[in-house]
Amino acid sequence: MSRHRAADDDAPAQEGLDPGQRVADNDPREMMPVPVSTEEPLLDDQIVADSQIEDPHVEEPAAEDVHVEDVADELGLLPVEPVAEAGHRRGRRATAPRRSKGRRPLGILVTLGVIAALVTGIFFGGRAIVGLFATEPAADYSGQGSGTVEVEVAAGASTSQIAEVLVENDVVASTQAFLAAAEENPDIMTIQPGFYQMRSQMSGQAAVALILDPASKLFDRATIPEGYTVARALESLADQTDIPLADFQAAAASADQLGLPAWSNGQLEGFLYPDTYDISPDATAVEILTDMVGHFNEVAIETGLEANAAAVGLTPYELLTLASLVQSEVTVEAERPLVARVIYNRLALSMPLGIDAALAYELGINGGELTTDVLNTDSPYNTRIRVGLPPTPISNPGQPSITGALQPAEGDWIYYVLQNSAGNHFFTASYEEFLEAKAQCEAAGLGCG
Numbered sequence: 001m002s003r004h005r006a007a008d009d010d011a012p013a014q015e016g017l018d019p020g021q022r023v024a025d026n027d028p029r030e031m032m033p034v035p036v037s038t039e040e041p042l043l044d045d046q047i048v049a050d051s052q053i054e055d056p057h058v059e060e061p062a063a064e065d066v067h068v069e070d071v072a073d074e075l076g077l078l079p080v081e082p083v084a085e086a087g088h089r090r091g092r093r094a095t096a097p098r099r100s101k102g103r104r105p106l107g108i109l110v111t112l113g114v115i116a117a118l119v120t121g122i123f124f125g126g127r128a129i130v131g132l133f134a135t136e137p138a139a140d141y142s143g144q145g146s147g148t149v150e151v152e153v154a155a156g157a158s159t160s161q162i163a164e165v166l167v168e169n170d171v172v173a174s175t176q177a178f179l180a181a182a183e184e185n186p187d188i189m190t191i192q193p194g195f196y197q198m199r200s201q202m203s204g205q206a207a208v209a210l211i212l213d214p215a216s217k218l219f220d221r222a223t224i225p226e227g228y229t230v231a232r233a234l235e236s237l238a239d240q241t242d243i244p245l246a247d248f249q250a251a252a253a254s255a256d257q258l259g260l261p262a263w264s265n266g267q268l269e270g271f272l273y274p275d276t277y278d279i280s281p282d283a284t285a286v287e288i289l290t291d292m293v294g295h296f297n298e299v300a301i302e303t304g305l306e307a308n309a310a311a312v313g314l315t316p317y318e319l320l321t322l323a324s325l326v327q328s329e330v331t332v333e334a335e336r337p338l339v340a341r342v343i344y345n346r347l348a349l350s351m352p353l354g355i356d357a358a359l360a361y362e363l364g365i366n367g368g369e370l371t372t373d374v375l376n377t378d379s380p381y382n383t384r385i386r387v388g389l390p391p392t393p394i395s396n397p398g399q400p401s402i403t404g405a406l407q408p409a410e411g412d413w414i415y416y417v418l419q420n421s422a423g424n425h426f427f428t429a430s431y432e433e434f435l436e437a438k439a440q441c442e443a444a445g446l447g448c449g
Contacts, residue, residue, distance in 0.1 A: 141203050171207055172207045187212050221277070231364070251288075270324055270397065328358075344408050352387050418447070
């Protein structure tokens with residue numbers, strides 16, 4: 001908005017105007033006389049009051065808000081005012097400052113801008129803050145999945161680590177999906193190390209259900225019966241797995257790497273504990289035999305083999321050897337402590353044990369292949385002619401035979417003969433009763449010759 005300029009100071013004074021007032025140049029009222037007011041002079045109070053009434057003909061001091069109005073005018077915020085005429089009110093002006101008419105729109109504009117900025121900040125900032133704490137649904141596939149995926153659960157793996165393996169193999173979409181489903185199933189803590197056959201892109205719930213299904217676990221199941229020798233056990237393991245027999249034989253030849261106890265004398269016989277084993281597809285022969293020896297060590301602790309051998313007058317290794325003899329002689333579990341007592345009684349009498357299974361073990365043949373000539377072979381394993389225990393165990397005994405050797409029954413028996421086809425034996429301390437029972441066994445064709 002433009003302002004009217006005051007007339008030049010050197011222009012002649014206009015007649016009839018108060019000193020200091022001039023008529024604007026080229027004003028048509030220039031030659032008109034100014035009427036003399038007949039009203040009474042205004043008092044100071046009235047002048048002050050009148051001065052507070054907005055007068056469009058009175059110019060405001062230029063220094064008061066010229067910059068604000070200029071800016072507002074350039075922005076087009078102020079209304080167009082009529083051209084101001086030279087003021088003609090007499091008396092002094094009020095000293096109270098007036099608000100500029102141009103300042104209000106600019107203030108509103110600034111205020112609205114600040115409010116808009118605050119609202120924008122609150123909106124986007126609030127969204128950011130909410131995003132930090134809001135829990136979005138975990139990524140999850142739907143359904144039972146498809147195809148097959150083989151995954152391994154390592155020994156000691158936590159549920160979270162299992163979830164990570166499943167995500168890496170694209171079995172589940174996220175660890176959260178699996179963990180959320182696992183939280184609802186306490187059986188998740190029963191997962192065993194090994195390989196599992198899963199499916200691709202399963203829901204978390206379906207993955208939990210499948211990995212807990214025993215049918216999903218991948219392994220070769222190998223069973224080694226009680227009384228198997230090391231040689232026979234290795235052949236059986238090769239037959240029940242995809243591992244060559246040569247690998248098992250090589251592992252057995254380096255028995256010191258299999259975790260044998262210090263008192264084993266470096267011998268593997270007797271320490272491959274007979275049981276059923278679940279064998280992972282990637283297991284090696286060394287790992288399998290190490291697992292079997294480890295199982296023996298556990299049973300030895302449970303039965304107190306090492307701690308209690310001295311109580312029956314034997315070393316741990318001698319006790320294991322005696323247990324292997326018990327294992328080879330009887331099949332009825334209840335008779336194991338009785339056979340053990342016969343062995344102890346004969347040892348106490350310095351009487352040959354007469355257990356042919358020991359010599360058959362050394363020769364690598366079955367008991368039925370023993371002939372009279374063979375039975376006369378001079379060997380530390382020929383307990384017909386040698387007193388005492390054979391130098392090593394002759395088989396891998398199970399827990400009942402170990403316990404029988406540690407806890408022999410009370411009795412004075414020194415003979416036993418097969419009594420029936422069910423495997424029961426007749427026990428006696430009388431040689432005459434023994435001969436009579438043996439005749440009955442031969443007559444029954446039970447193989448007591």
